[in-house]
Amino acid sequence: MMDNNERTREENVARLVRAGLPAEARLDPRVKQDTWHRLSAVCRANRSDAFPNFALILLAGVTGFMSLWAVFELMVLKKPLAVLPTELVVVSALNLAAILPAFVIWVKNKRRQYV
Amino acid sequence: MAGNEAALAELYNRYADMLYAFISHLVYDPRIDTADIWHDAWLAAIRSLHTFDHKRCRFFTWLCSIARHKAMDSCRRAARRPAESLSSFSPDRLAALIDDGPLPEEAMASSAVRTSVIEALAALPAEYRRMLVARYADGATVQEAAQLAGKSYKAAESLLSRARAAFRLALKKATGETHDG
Numbered sequence: 001m002m003d004n005n006e007r008t009r010e011e012n013v014a015r016l017v018r019a020g021l022p023a024e025a026r027l028d029p030r031v032k033q034d035t036w037h038r039l040s041a042v043c044r045a046n047r048s049d050a051f052p053n054f055a056l057i058l059l060a061g062v063t064g065f066m067s068l069w070a071v072f073e074l075m076v077l078k079k080p081l082a083v084l085p086t087e088l089v090v091v092s093a094l095n096l097a098a099i100l101p102a103f104v105i106w107v108k109n110k111r112r113q114y115v
Numbered sequence: 116m117a118g119n120e121a122a123l124a125e126l127y128n129r130y131a132d133m134l135y136a137f138i139s140h141l142v143y144d145p146r147i148d149t150a151d152i153w154h155d156a157w158l159a160a161i162r163s164l165h166t167f168d169h170k171r172c173r174f175f176t177w178l179c180s181i182a183r184h185k186a187m188d189s190c191r192r193a194a195r196r197p198a199e200s201l202s203s204f205s206p207d208r209l210a211a212l213i214d215d216g217p218l219p220e221e222a223m224a225s226s227a228v229r230t231s232v233i234e235a236l237a238a239l240p241a242e243y244r245r246m247l248v249a250r251y252a253d254g255a256t257v258q259e260a261a262q263l264a265g266k267s268y269k270a271a272e273s274l275l276s277r278a279r280a281a282f283r284l285a286l287k288k289a290t291g292e293t294h295d296g
Binding site: 005008009010011012013014015016017018019020021024025026027028031032035036038039040042043044 | 119120123124127131132135136139140150153154157158161162212213214216217218222223224228229232233236247248250251252279282283286
């Protein structure tokens with residue numbers, strides 16, 4: 001059997017819990033479930049953002065390599081700028097070509113984040 | 116922990132309801148949507164999960180600090196001052212009163228006390244919290260709470276007694292944390 005002190009303590013706890021969780025402080029289960037779907041989508045999007053996409057790394061690598069090659073020919077082999085049209089055209093073309101896939105990948109990631 | 120959906124699901128199941136209740140006591144202005152703040156707080160938490168340091172504070176305390184900022188932003192956007200508590204009862208008086216006699220009615224109306232209650236409930240093991248909420252917030256009888264927990268009447272009574280003791284302890288800790296820093 002509870003003694004008076006224990007009864008008072010129980011009543012205090014009961015009143016505090018009721019004050020802490022009145023009806024208006026209760027979460028609607030449907031809102032809770034809907035929000036979970038959105039949060040898990042954000043979580044998945046964060047996971048794909050955590051490491052750069054393979055295509056982006058490849059494009060950046062190729063572009064970087066071509067740029068270094070062009071710089072090497074200009075500075076080390078002392079070739080004049082006028083004799084490097086092919087390399088420069090290739091590097092510029094790759095830079096421009098990289099923009100479109102990078103943009104598509106970025107948009108895909110963003111859309112996944114806001115599903 | 117970022118990107119770990121299973122871990123996030125566990126945190127969400129454990130704290131979603133408690134965070135909502137916490138925010139509702141912070142802003143209790145019907146013109147401000149508690150659900151919006153709650154939703155924004157979760158999104159912000161997920162995006163900055165990598166900054167959470169479990170050695171500095173508990174997850175729920177960290178979550179509450181994000182929610183507090185979101186609530187302030189929301190009040191600012193709505194050009195309203197954060198709601199003032201209906202009572203100025205200081206939660207640090209709870210520790211002295213909770214074991215010794217009936218708590219004054221003004222304690223129950225204090226927003227700071229209510230948020231401390233939520234922090235204390237969030238710190239409890241899920242089994243304790245479920246029992247306390249079922250018995251005292253939902254008004255279930257011990258028999259009904261026992262059925263919900265899948266326990267005998269005696270086991271439920273004993274569980275409730277341990278849950279009350281743990282709650283009082285957690286509340287003392289929560290009110291101490293609130294006022295120490």
